[in-house]
Amino acid sequence: MNTYDIIIIGGGASGMMCAITAAKNGKKVLLLEKLSTLGAKLKATGGGRCNLTNTLSKEDFMQTFGKNGRFISDALNAFDKDDLITFFQNIGLETHTLDGFRVFPTTHNSLSVLDTLFKEIKNLHVEVICNCEIEQILTNKERVLGVKTLEGEYLSKHVVIATGGFGYPTLGGSGDGYRFAKELGHTVSTLSPAMMPLHVKENWVAKCRADTIAKATIKVDMPKYKKLKATGDLIFTKNGIRGPVVLDFAREITPILQKHQEVPLLINLTKGLNEEQIRLHVKKEALANPQQSILNIIATLLPISICKEFCKECEIDENITYAKLNPQKRDTLIKLLTWTPLCVVGHDGFKNAMVTRGGVSLKEIEPKSMQSKLVKGLYFCGEVVDIDGPCGGFNLQWAFSSGYLAGCLKEM
Numbered sequence: 566m567n568t569y570d571i572i573i574i575g576g577g578a579s580g581m582m583c584a585i586t587a588a589k590n591g592k593k594v595l596l597l598e599k600l601s602t603l604g605a606k607l608k609a610t611g612g613g614r615c616n617l618t619n620t621l622s623k624e625d626f627m628q629t630f631g632k633n634g635r636f637i638s639d640a641l642n643a644f645d646k647d648d649l650i651t652f653f654q655n656i657g658l659e660t661h662t663l664d665g666f667r668v669f670p671t672t673h674n675s676l677s678v679l680d681t682l683f684k685e686i687k688n689l690h691v692e693v694i695c696n697c698e699i700e701q702i703l704t705n706k707e708r709v710l711g712v713k714t715l716e717g718e719y720l721s722k723h724v725v726i727a728t729g730g731f732g733y734p735t736l737g738g739s740g741d742g743y744r745f746a747k748e749l750g751h752t753v754s755t756l757s758p759a760m761m762p763l764h765v766k767e768n769w770v771a772k773c774r775a776d777t778i779a780k781a782t783i784k785v786d787m788p789k790y791k792k793l794k795a796t797g798d799l800i801f802t803k804n805g806i807r808g809p810v811v812l813d814f815a816r817e818i819t820p821i822l823q824k825h826q827e828v829p830l831l832i833n834l835t836k837g838l839n840e841e842q843i844r845l846h847v848k849k850e851a852l853a854n855p856q857q858s859i860l861n862i863i864a865t866l867l868p869i870s871i872c873k874e875f876c877k878e879c880e881i882d883e884n885i886t887y888a889k890l891n892p893q894k895r896d897t898l899i900k901l902l903t904w905t906p907l908c909v910v911g912h913d914g915f916k917n918a919m920v921t922r923g924g925v926s927l928k929e930i931e932p933k934s935m936q937s938k939l940v941k942g943l944y945f946c947g948e949v950v951d952i953d954g955p956c957g958g959f960n961l962q963w964a965f966s967s968g969y970l971a972g973c974l975k976e977m
């Protein structure tokens with residue numbers, strides 16, 4: 566009764582894809598999820614819209630993952646973005662690409678993604694048990710034998726760890742998979758939160774929370790890391806910065822923060838205008854209307870809340886006209902408008918981390934099958950593996966591709 570061809574621990578994106586693939590291949594599948602429902606994190610993705618994948622070529626897609634990118638080649642060969650789009654189309658979910666890059670369901674609603682996956686899981690007679698937390702993976706000297714849960718044991722010669730990372734504990738992030746892997750002799754690389762809001766020293770940001778700054782450029786103001794630069798939408802928070810550009814940047818600077826405790830940044834909030842362009846713009850505005858206050862002049866470049874804070878920072882009376890403004894203070898203001906310094910001193914940690922950096926060592930996983938090189942019959946897929954990508958559908962595509970490959974149950 567309790568014996569299956571394959572048991573999958575974790576009903577997230579990778580686990581569901583793994584279950585569907587194995588069931589399509591005629592396997593008797595058990596999918597175990599510790600939360601009360603499958604796909605809790607998937608539901609929250611892309612701001613509830615679910616950025617499933619993107620349009621990058623395989624090479625470009627892999628490159629984005631940095632030094633670990635080569636590892637994902639086999640998973641992409643088995644199941645790439647086109648396969649994913651076709652897969653969803655075949656089960657009744659249409660997708661589209663409005664910006665030519667990110668792929669979303671046409672419904673722009675992650676619930677429709679979940680619905681189609683649930684229907685497919687049901688059609689294929691995958692046995693699903695929710696509210697079921699796996700405590701241990703059972704093995705003998707040669708291979709896996711099954712799993713132990715609080716309710717009892719389930720047996721299988723194939724067990725897949727699809728437990729995701731540490732991020733967003735409320736959506737299932739527990740890090741259990743790392744523990745299982747370690748208990749079975751696997752190495753887990755250093756784990757750090759990635760893609761989360763950053764905390765900064767400067768208090769003025771708290772007063773500028775209302776607006777989204779489009780095309781903000783962030784760079785690290787440290788000689789060793791000056792190549793680190795990103796552009797995108799930015800939002801101030803009560804103690805720092807968030808938004809798409811910050812999420813990707815956070816991924817890069819977490820290790821620097823661990824090492825140096827503080828990371829000075831320079832941020833251009835004026836859509837990339839340089840100092841000279843800003844100077845000319847301000848002058849032109851002042852000439853067009855000499856009675857205009859300096860606050861109103863710079864408000865043609867930035868939201869008023871930020872302009873007010875910048876005036877305070879430069880000790881400038883916001884009502885003064887350009888002509889009456891002390892030239893030194895004017896220079897300071899223009900420099901501040903060009904590159905605004907902010908100093909990162911912390912972050913939200915795993916609580917609000919969309920992705921976990923690090924994971925089960927790639928050296929110990931067979932990339933053609935996602936099978937453990939150490940324990941026969943043990944497989945990994947998704948975020949638990951030492952693979953993480955930036956925003957833009959990279960992480961879900963990896964979860965689906967690796968889940969597919971694991972579900973093919975290739976014993977190497």
Ligand SMILES: Cc1cc2nc3c(=O)[nH]c(=O)nc-3n(C[C@H](O)[C@H](O)[C@H](O)COP(=O)(O)OP(=O)(O)OC[C@H]3O[C@@H](n4cnc5c(N)ncnc54)[C@H](O)[C@@H]3O)c2cc1C
Nearest residue numbers: 575577578579599610611616699729737947948958960961
């Ligand atoms: C808010 C948010 C937005 C995101 N947006 C995007 C996006 O738009 N595009 C994108 O590509 N990526 C996005 N990501 C990242 C993406 O969601 C993850 O990379 C992806 O879900 C990982 O899939 P997974 O199957 O490996 O893990 P998960 O989806 O986390 O699934 C793991 C499952 O395992 C279960 N589990 C854990 N331990 C146990 C246990 N012991 N027993 C039983 N079950 C267990 C968990 O409850 C969970 O349901 C986002 C992440 C977050 C948090």
